[in-house]
Amino acid sequence: MTAISVRGLWKAYGERSVLERIDLDVDSGEFCTLVGASGCGKTTFLRILLSQERPTRGTVLLDDQPLPSEPEPSRGVVFQRYSVFPHLTVLENVILGLELQQARWLGRLFGAARRRALEEGEQWLAAVGLTSSRDACPASLSGGMQQRLAIAQALILHPKVLLLDEPFGALDPGIRADMHVLIKDLWRKTGMTVFMVTHDIKEAFGLGTRVLAFDKVRRDPQAPDAFGATITYDLPGRGDGAEDGTLIPVHFPSKPARQGV
Amino acid sequence: MRRLVNRRPGTAGAAYLAALPFVLLVAAYLVGSAARLAENPNDKLLPAPSTLGAAIERVATQEDLRSGDIILWTDTAASLERLGKGIAVSAVIGLAFGIAVGLIPYVRATLAPFVAVLSMIPPLSVLPILFIVFGTGEAAKVVLIVVGITPFLIRDLALRVRELPGEQLIKAQTLGASTWQIVLRIVLPQVIPRLIGALRLSLGPAWLFLIAAEGIASSDGLGYRIFLERRHLAMDVILPYVAWITLLAFLLDLALARISARFFGWAEVR
Incomplete structure (x- = not known):
């Protein structure tokens, strides 16, 4: 089944073309990594999938429906930084999505509903290995732990598509390998579709089932901004995460039956 | 000789230094007040501490x-x-x-x-x-x-x-x-x-x-x-x-x- 279908996508800022002629079909459950030089438009492409930006021309379908015009819970996101909220504890950060979904006016749950949310949040903290930090505030966490938190926070709403914008770019190599294992495992168990922007080619091939390389194919030396980048290579990745060492077993919470979500 | 930017007062030293301007201000007031009152006992500009105390009490x-x-x-x-x-x-x-x-x-x-x-x-x-x-x-x-x-x-x-x-x-x-x-x-x-x-x-x-x-x-x-x-x-x-x-x-x-x-x-x- 096709999860994301892109047809004739162009993106320009005024005179400056960033992306052009992008056609892409991505099956549900694929792990796509987006690579390319800095400024080649891969992050812009991710932002379009997020509805943070709108395409200048062309269509993007999510499960055969046009993409909603604003960011919403069908597509979760983890940025390189600032994905978690500094004023909430770790556990409060994780359950925020549930609270926003279930309490329309206050954005805050009480009593039994809150206890259920906290239970679910604890399961997610366990899944990303943050149980011991549940009451800490995010500023006291390391970069890797903040990204674990951001991932749990995004996944608690079970998005169809998870968008990762250089999520591990600021982490130490050792921590990054741990994160590869984690994201791989979560991806396998949830069956969600993942798009990840990265600068690290090894990471791209190691994690992705599909590696999409962005580059400009047309260049006008007189007008460097006239043409945008497109997908120049669409390669199968190994997608087994083997380079990252052995998989650690992770217990992953299943999607509970909830009404009205 | 260490650079001035690298020299730091200790805790007690910092407290003394913080108190210093206040002490100097009070001292300057007392000296000025005494000098003016010695010249003119009815001077109202810098009242003596006793006068201030009486006014505060009032x-x-x-x-x-x-x-x-x-x-x-x-x-x-x-x-x-x-x-x-x-x-x-x-x-x-x-x-x-x-x-x-x-x-x-x-x-x-x-x-x-x-x-x-x-x-x-x-x-x-x-x-x-x-x-x-x-x-x-x-x-x-x-x-x-x-x-x-x-x-x-x-x-x-x-x-x-x-x-x-x-x-x-x-x-x-x-x-x-x-x-x-x-x-x-x-x-x-x-x-x-x-x-x-x-x-x-x-x-x-x-x-x-x-x-x-x-x-x-x-x-x-x-x-x-x-x-x-x-x-x-x-x-x-x-x-x-x-x-x-x-x-x-x-x-x-x-x-x-x-x-x-x-x-x-x-x-x-x-």
Whole structure:
């Protein structure tokens, strides 16, 4: 089944073309990594999938429906930084999505509903290995732990598509390998579709089932901004995460039956 | 010889150094006062400590002959009430408009230039207008404080809201947040510590406007008393009043700083 279908996508800022002629079909459950030089438009492409930006021309379908015009819970996101909220504890950060979904006016749950949310949040903290930090505030966490938190926070709403914008770019190599294992495992168990922007080619091939390389194919030396980048290579990745060492077993919470979500 | 920038006083040394300017000021006063009084025992400009003490005892413990009040406390209560009302109203308006201007592009486009112009009006220049419109009662004094500090609060808080990383607002939307929920759960809690900081900075102007309004048209209040006593050069009352106002302002600032550290520790970590 096709999860994301892109047809004739162009993106320009005024005179400056960033992306052009992008056609892409991505099956549900694929792990796509987006690579390319800095400024080649891969992050812009991710932002379009997020509805943070709108395409200048062309269509993007999510499960055969046009993409909603604003960011919403069908597509979760983890940025390189600032994905978690500094004023909430770790556990409060994780359950925020549930609270926003279930309490329309206050954005805050009480009593039994809150206890259920906290239970679910604890399961997610366990899944990303943050149980011991549940009451800490995010500023006291390391970069890797903040990204674990951001991932749990995004996944608690079970998005169809998870968008990762250089999520591990600021982490130490050792921590990054741990994160590869984690994201791989979560991806396998949830069956969600993942798009990840990265600068690290090894990471791209190691994690992705599909590696999409962005580059400009047309260049006008007189007008460097006239043409945008497109997908120049669409390669199968190994997608087994083997380079990252052995998989650690992770217990992953299943999607509970909830009404009205 | 180590560089001056690398030399630091110890804890005790820092305390002595901090006390030094105060001690010097008091010493200079005592010397100056003694010298003037030696020349003219009736000099009113720098009263002797005993005269100051007597005046403090009079205003702080004895009932005023005319009104029957103990004037220091009635003045303090009147002034703090006006200051508190003015700051509370300003904080609420500043918070509501600051968040709206900072977060919502349509509100920003409509109000940001207007607030920028409003904040350039010298508040004291509208004081006569306030007296004409509200009369010389309580309202005019409170409104002067509000007029004086609210534009600054709105602009400062709007800036703070815009400083929130865009990633946070996008992330909140992917978690299903509506505009209202973004305000309530993401923006408001992160802006309140900034509001306390902005209020601390506004305390100085707020006192200025309060004392100016009280000095011009009032029948009680710390500012009223100072301006009244000026007419008979009663430095023995004016000087303790100024010191008292300074102490009150300092304690208010300290209280706000403590509240911020106590309840918004996460904001101090960064």
